[in-house]
Amino acid sequence: MRVILELIRIVFIFLLLGGLAGLAIENIYTINDVTERYQWIGALGIYVSLFVLYRNKFQFSGWYKGKGRKRLSKAATINLLSCSIFMLTLPIILGLIIN
Numbered sequence: 001m002r003v004i005l006e007l008i009r010i011v012f013i014f015l016l017l018g019g020l021a022g023l024a025i026e027n028i029y030t031i032n033d034v035t036e037r038y039q040w041i042g043a044l045g046i047y048v049s050l051f052v053l054y055r056n057k058f059q060f061s062g063w064y065k066g067k068g069r070k071r072l073s074k075a076a077t078i079n080l081l082s083c084s085i086f087m088l089t090l091p092i093i094l095g096l097i098i099n
Helices: 002-026 033-037 039-056 074-098
Strands: none
Touching: 002 039, 033 039, 033 074, 039 074
């Protein structure tokens, strides 16, 4: 039962926080048509950063208390957050290059 509750919690966190972050950056991506066309890359960047946040912070405050709970390594965290920042800025960069 705890596993199901934790899965529901994960879905809720990703939908709620991902949606709020998407709304926050949506206005930035309306600069031009090219940027709007590639805003899905920014959405992927949001979900990668939410994954890092969940693995390093949120999983330790949930219902599941199993063995597989451990933080991402420092190198993995830095790599994933770097990719996330790159994906968040890529639609703007493409908008500047293509126009």
